[in-house]
Amino acid sequence: MIKKVTAAITAVGGYVPPDKLTNADLEKMVDTNDEWIRTRTGISERRILKGEGKASSDLGAPAVLELCHKRGIDPKEIDCLICCTVTPDMLFPATANIICDKIGATGAFGFDLNAACSGFLYGLSAGAMFIESGRYKKVVVVGADKMSAIVDYTDRTTCILFGDGAGAVLLEPNHDGYGILDTILKSDGSGRHYLYQKAGGSQKPASHETVNNKEHFIYQDGQPVFKFAVKGMADVSAELLEKNKLTGDDIAWLVPHQANKRIIDATANRMGLSQEKVMLNIQRYGNTTAATIPLCLWDYRKELNKGDLIVLAAFGGGFTWGATLVKWEY
Numbered sequence: 001m002i003k004k005v006t007a008a009i010t011a012v013g014g015y016v017p018p019d020k021l022t023n024a025d026l027e028k029m030v031d032t033n034d035e036w037i038r039t040r041t042g043i044s045e046r047r048i049l050k051g052e053g054k055a056s057s058d059l060g061a062p063a064v065l066e067l068c069h070k071r072g073i074d075p076k077e078i079d080c081l082i083c084c085t086v087t088p089d090m091l092f093p094a095t096a097n098i099i100c101d102k103i104g105a106t107g108a109f110g111f112d113l114n115a116a117c118s119g120f121l122y123g124l125s126a127g128a129m130f131i132e133s134g135r136y137k138k139v140v141v142v143g144a145d146k147m148s149a150i151v152d153y154t155d156r157t158t159c160i161l162f163g164d165g166a167g168a169v170l171l172e173p174n175h176d177g178y179g180i181l182d183t184i185l186k187s188d189g190s191g192r193h194y195l196y197q198k199a200g201g202s203q204k205p206a207s208h209e210t211v212n213n214k215e216h217f218i219y220q221d222g223q224p225v226f227k228f229a230v231k232g233m234a235d236v237s238a239e240l241l242e243k244n245k246l247t248g249d250d251i252a253w254l255v256p257h258q259a260n261k262r263i264i265d266a267t268a269n270r271m272g273l274s275q276e277k278v279m280l281n282i283q284r285y286g287n288t289t290a291a292t293i294p295l296c297l298w299d300y301r302k303e304l305n306k307g308d309l310i311v312l313a314a315f316g317g318g319f320t321w322g323a324t325l326v327k328w329e330y
């Protein structure tokens with residue numbers, strides 16, 4: 001009997017830049033305070049990529065190189081690299097191509113995928129299908145975002161939230177049922193008005209006016225996004241469990257998108273999971289958009305055991321949201 005091919009995560013890499021932006025630093029920049037930020041979001045500090053000309057590819061490239069090193073493969077062996085980002089180095093060409101060039105992944109084709117904070121889950125799903133089809137053997141999915149490039153550091157409602165970072169996973173074929181087992185992805189474009197970058201696209205190309213109006217920065221109407229996020233992430237995670245006839249007791253870890261600790265707590269409660277089973281690093285990195293979930297896997301890599309069932313869950317701009325069930329392979 002031919003066993004079904006699944007896409008197993010066989011290595012994880014991550015990178016955060018060394019420079020920190022703490023709540024105390026932000027207190028000197030805008031009218032905010034450490035207590036408000038920590039109680040409303042769970043964030044204490046974030047990392048910022050500094051240096052002229054540095055971009056998301058400079059976050060993604062070291063994350064992918066680390067992954068290759070751990071797995072003992074040459075970047076030339078990568079078949080495909082999917083870069084999930086809302087802060088590409090430039091509108092085109094794709095940041096995936098730039099990462100491949102920087103790391104010497106000369107055998108890979110690459111493309112970018114934009115599903116905002118759910119980007120990594122969308123990328124993982126696409127990458128898994130390349131493996132499941134039998135066409136490719138080594139697919140890298142990297143979430144990389146230099147959010148500091150699109151944050152207005154005079155807007156206290158957004159500048160406290162975001163940070164820079166990248167995380168990456170390697171997907172390889174598995175014949176023993178490990179890897180990506182199921183995914184539910186959703187989107188609703190009517191939510192686009194609540195969280196977006198107003199200018200710089202084809203609808204409103206860059207002009208003196210758009211720059212003067214600060215329309216190249218993130219705009220977010222926080223409260224409605226919060227409400228949709230709490231419901232969306234909790235509902236889809238519960239739906240994934242039900243669909244697979246699982247309960248919270250079967251799950252070793254929830255790996256949630258790190259946007260707000262209160263959204264994470266609501267999702268864990270809905271799934272019947274205790275705090276100890278929830279990966280959390282928002283306090284150190286803030287919201288790194290497409291990088292939050294792989295950065296959690298990277299931070300908690302030593303605590304994952306072969307056979308663990310884990311649920312990855314996200315909600316973000318678009319709106320986009322989803323949940324993925326993974327059986328850990330190593």
Ligand code: UT7
Nearest residue numbers: 032033036040117156157160222223225226229259260316
């Ligand atoms: O990752 C993509 C998806 N994004 C998300 O999931 C983010 C979802 N939204 C949120 O996490 C929350 O809405 C925020 C953290 C952005 C804001 O928290 P909130 O509890 O919704 O606060 P709020 O916007 O209702 O503001 C409450 C008060 C307001 O003052 P008044 O009107 O009550 O006097 C704000 O002006 O807090 C004020 N405020 C601040 N105060 C100190 C807003 N930002 C700050 C700040 N420091 N940085």
